[in-house]
Amino acid sequence: MMTVQSFSNTLFADAESPYRDAAYVIFGAPFDGTTSFRAGTRDAPVAIRAASYNFETYLPYYDVNMLDIPFHDMGDMYCDVLPNLVADQVESVVSSLQKDKKIPVMIGGEHSITVGAVRALRPRWYIVCDAHLDLKDEFRGSPFNHDCVTARVAETVKKIIIIGPRSGIREEFAEAREKYLLYTADDVFERGMTEILDEIAGLIGDDSVYLSIDADAIDCCITPGLGTPEPFGLTPRDIQSVIKRIAKNVVGFDYVEVLPTDAGETAIVAAHLIREFIAEHYHARSG
Ligand code: MN
Ligand code: MN
Numbered sequence: 001m002m003t004v005q006s007f008s009n010t011l012f013a014d015a016e017s018p019y020r021d022a023a024y025v026i027f028g029a030p031f032d033g034t035t036s037f038r039a040g041t042r043d044a045p046v047a048i049r050a051a052s053y054n055f056e057t058y059l060p061y062y063d064v065n066m067l068d069i070p071f072h073d074m075g076d077m078y079c080d081v082l083p084n085l086v087a088d089q090v091e092s093v094v095s096s097l098q099k100d101k102k103i104p105v106m107i108g109g110e111h112s113i114t115v116g117a118v119r120a121l122r123p124r125w126y127i128v129c130d131a132h133l134d135l136k137d138e139f140r141g142s143p144f145n146h147d148c149v150t151a152r153v154a155e156t157v158k159k160i161i162i163i164g165p166r167s168g169i170r171e172e173f174a175e176a177r178e179k180y181l182l183y184t185a186d187d188v189f190e191r192g193m194t195e196i197l198d199e200i201a202g203l204i205g206d207d208s209v210y211l212s213i214d215a216d217a218i219d220c221c222i223t224p225g226l227g228t229p230e231p232f233g234l235t236p237r238d239i240q241s242v243i244k245r246i247a248k249n250v251v252g253f254d255y256v257e258v259l260p261t262d263a264g265e266t267a268i269v270a271a272h273l274i275r276e277f278i279a280e281h282y283h284a285r286s287g
Contacts, residue, residue, distance in 0.1 A: 010049060010050075012026050012049050014275075015072055019072045021072075022071055022102060023070045024070070024071035024102065024105055025073075025097050025102040026106075027075065027076065027077055028046075028076035028109070029045075029106055029108055030079060030108075033081055033112075034110060034140065034142060034145040034146050036139075038259055040227070041110045041256070041257055042109060044258040047264075048107055048270045048274070049271075051268045062279045064279055069279065077090070077093055086144075091119045092116075094117045094252065103251065104117060104121075104252050104254075106256075107255055107274070108254060108255065108256030110256060111256045114153065114212045114256065115153060117210065118252070119156050121208075123210040124157070124209070125210070126153050126154075126160045126210050127161045127209055128149075131165060131185070131230040134146070134147055135176060136151060154179075157210070160180040161200060162180060162182050163183045163217070165182065166233060167228075181203075185233050193241045201245060208250075211242075211247075211254075212256065213253075213254065213255045216229060216233070216257055217238075217239065218233055220233065222269075224262045224266065225259045225261055226259050236272075240273060243277050244280050247277055247280035247284060248284035250281060
């Protein structure tokens with residue numbers, strides 16, 4: 001009889017824990033119904049999972065093997081066509097995960113999916129890395145457009161920190177400076193991420209945080225697979241620093257807006273940072 005040791009599958013690499021035992025649960029939300037420039041982020045969950053097989057299971061920085069961390073991949077959720085309905089769907093999925101004491105790790109899809117996750121978790125802080133402010137109250141006929149994410153999140157969470165913006169209208173920048181904490185991509189370049197993260201860590205203390213990474217926070221010349229690419233942005237190292245510093249506070253995480261039409265750079269960086277979020281959180285929580 002043929003001996004088969006393992007099967008390849010379409011789930012995130014090393015996510016071999018059964019749901020029951022998992023502390024972290026990955027799921028994809030392949031929705032891109034409101035994209036305004038280039039479409040196709042619905043293909044990102046599949047591309048990011050495929051990219052995850054590029055890496056060794058061992059993470060030398062944490063001296064941890066991903067296979068020893070209890071995390072599970074549920075696959076992709078079914079998404080409706082209207083963004084407000086998708087927000088409701090995500091809210092219901094994330095509520096179930098929270099009830100089961102799992103840390104949700106959501107892979108987009110476009111940024112609008114974040115709204116439902118934040119509504120379910122009601123964290124004290126919302127921290128987002130993004131080239132954009134996403135503060136428009138409505139865009140192209142919907143308040144749930146990907147360009148309105150922070151505006152919708154602000155209806156649930158009052159303490160908001162936005163890192164990496166370099167594109168938007170004057171009113172959005174004025175609002176962000178008035179109501180929230182804004183560190184533009186230029187601020188990060190001029191002050192350095194370490195100093196900024198010291199400031200943020202002092203503010204959040206032990207509070208709960210929802211961390212959302214919009215892939216376009218990173219400079220499009222480094223990771224060009226983006227729906228709304230912007231140059232002069234953050235580096236993958238900057239995002240890694242944010243994750244390393246803030247992961248221990250995080251009650252929900254997402255990585256959105258990857259458009260897998262490049263040579264794979266954007267999905268590779270996403271897969272690596274998703275692994276690092278899980279490893280850092282696990283490391284911090286298990287001492
Ligand atoms: Mn965004
Ligand atoms: Mn963006």
